[in-house]
Amino acid sequence: xxxxTREIVVGxxxxxxxxxxxxxxxxxxxxxxxxxxxxxxxxxEASGCEIVRVAVPDQNSALVLGRIKRNIGIPLIxxxxxxxxxxxxxxxxxxxxxxxxxxxxxxxxxxxxIAKAADERKIPIRIGVNSGSIEKEFLxxxxxxxxxxxxxxxxxxxxxxxxxxFYSIKxxxxxxxxxxxxxxxxxxxxxxxxxxxxxxxxxxxxxxxVAKSSVCLGILLDEGIGDTIRVSIxxxxxxxxxxxxxxxxxxxxxxRGINLISCPTCGRCxxxxxxxxxxxxxxxxxxxxxxxVAVMGCVVNGPGEARQADIGIAGGKGEGLLFKNGEIIRKxxxxxxxxxxxxxxxxMVNS
Ligand code: SF4
Numbered sequence: 001x002x003x004x005t006r007e008i009v010v011g012x013x014x015x016x017x018x019x020x021x022x023x024x025x026x027x028x029x030x031x032x033x034x035x036x037x038x039x040x041x042x043x044x045e046a047s048g049c050e051i052v053r054v055a056v057p058d059q060n061s062a063l064v065l066g067r068i069k070r071n072i073g074i075p076l077i078x079x080x081x082x083x084x085x086x087x088x089x090x091x092x093x094x095x096x097x098x099x100x101x102x103x104x105x106x107x108x109x110x111x112x113x114i115a116k117a118a119d120e121r122k123i124p125i126r127i128g129v130n131s132g133s134i135e136k137e138f139l140x141x142x143x144x145x146x147x148x149x150x151x152x153x154x155x156x157x158x159x160x161x162x163x164x165x166f167y168s169i170k171x172x173x174x175x176x177x178x179x180x181x182x183x184x185x186x187x188x189x190x191x192x193x194x195x196x197x198x199x200x201x202x203x204x205x206x207x208x209x210v211a212k213s214s215v216c217l218g219i220l221l222d223e224g225i226g227d228t229i230r231v232s233i234x235x236x237x238x239x240x241x242x243x244x245x246x247x248x249x250x251x252x253x254x255x256r257g258i259n260l261i262s263c264p265t266c267g268r269c270x271x272x273x274x275x276x277x278x279x280x281x282x283x284x285x286x287x288x289x290x291x292x293v294a295v296m297g298c299v300v301n302g303p304g305e306a307r308q309a310d311i312g313i314a315g316g317k318g319e320g321l322l323f324k325n326g327e328i329i330r331k332x333x334x335x336x337x338x339x340x341x342x343x344x345x346x347x348m349v350n351s
Contacts, residue, residue: 002224003189005194006167006194007195008169008195009124010123011075012075013050013051015051016227017195021229021253022051023050023051023241023248024049024229025237026052026055027044028040031064031065038071041054044237045073046285047241048241048242048245048256049238050074051075052075052076053076053230054076054078054079056087056090061086062078063093065089065093065094065095066093066094069096078095079128080100081100081101082104082105084106084110084111084114087100087105088114088117091117094121098124099126099128108160111157115161116164125166125169125170126169126170126171127157127170127171129153129157129172130175131176132201134150145175146180147173147183150173150184151184154192155191158194170194170197170227170228171192171197172198173185174199176203178200181199182216182219185198186220189225195227197228198221198226199213199231200213200232203232203233206239209232218250218251221248221253229247229248230244231243231244257284257288258280258287258293260281260293261295261309261312262276263297266297270297270298270315271337273296273297276338277295279342280338283338291311292310293312294311295315296314306321306323310325311341315334318334319331319333319334322341
């Protein structure tokens with residue numbers, strides 16, 4: 001059962017409350033390179049990203065945020081470290097949200113200045129606590145960057161915003177250690193009603209990041225904790241979005257796009273499943289309607305899975321049986337499988 005959190009609005013996307021759990025990503029371009037940044041955000045949009053964050057390390061990056069915002073279709077969040085003046089510029093440029101790390105933004109007074117400006121523009125602030133940048137007072141008190149230290153850091157800064165009557169808050173507590181992240185988020189979810197952004201920071205390359213994020217987000221989301229997620233991956237950010245949706249779909253929290261079921265293949269496999277899968281993933285990436293598609297290598301588990309899916313192929317020697325809604329429709333030659341499957345699937349989602 002999802003824990004009830006307060007709703008906040010990020011651009012035109014609701015986060016928290018009963019709103020769907022959203023999938024976010026972050027650009028990896030130099031933000032001041034406007035063309036490259038817009039181009040990457042467009043690719044993220046096409047992959048289904050619902051909120052995008054950009055790093056704002058300097059004034060050049062802050063000053064182009066308005067241009068970027070005018071050229072994209074999803075809410076834009078400015079990620080600010082160290083320099084509160086950059087946050088003020090980002091707000092003036094019309095961003096839809098701010099992420100600040102209170103541990104390195106400086107004095108509470110600076111957080112206060114940012115909060116006042118954000119309140120005037122009605123944009124939310126994410127208090128993003130990372131285990132790598134917790135304030136010294138909490139490191140000393142808890143003898144290191146423990147989950148409790150992260151929680152106290154977050155609570156302190158939430159308290160500052162609340163004392164200013166600023167409640168459009170989202171909170172994230174991220175550690176590179178999965179179980180510390182789990183513990184920190186469990187603790188904070190008991191203490192505040194603000195929506196929670198989940199993620200494992202510095203999660204690593206694709207395999208490591210997806211494994212760590214699936215475990216961490218899987219545990220927390222299954223306990224009802226989390227309103228928006230990011231799967232941090234060192235690499236192509238569109239993979240973050242795909243992985244994010246796969247985690248949510250696996251937990252039955254979102255229904256979206258093609259749910260591809262494919263066998264791992266083995267010595268019995270009679271058709272080229274990896275090729276088929278790759279082709280389907282590429283050609284069906286823009287499909288948003290939920291549909292289960294099975295591609296199976298042989299007759300052992302093939303007909304069973306293909307029958308249970310909305311549409312599927314059970315491989316035979318150089319050919320396969322095409323199933324649709326539980327019925328065998330026809331035999332398909334291997335060389336025409338991709339074309340026929342894509343045609344059938346598009347016809348199903350467009351009907
Ligand atoms: Fe092997 Fe057939 Fe199972 Fe695929 S469906 S893993 S080819 S036994």
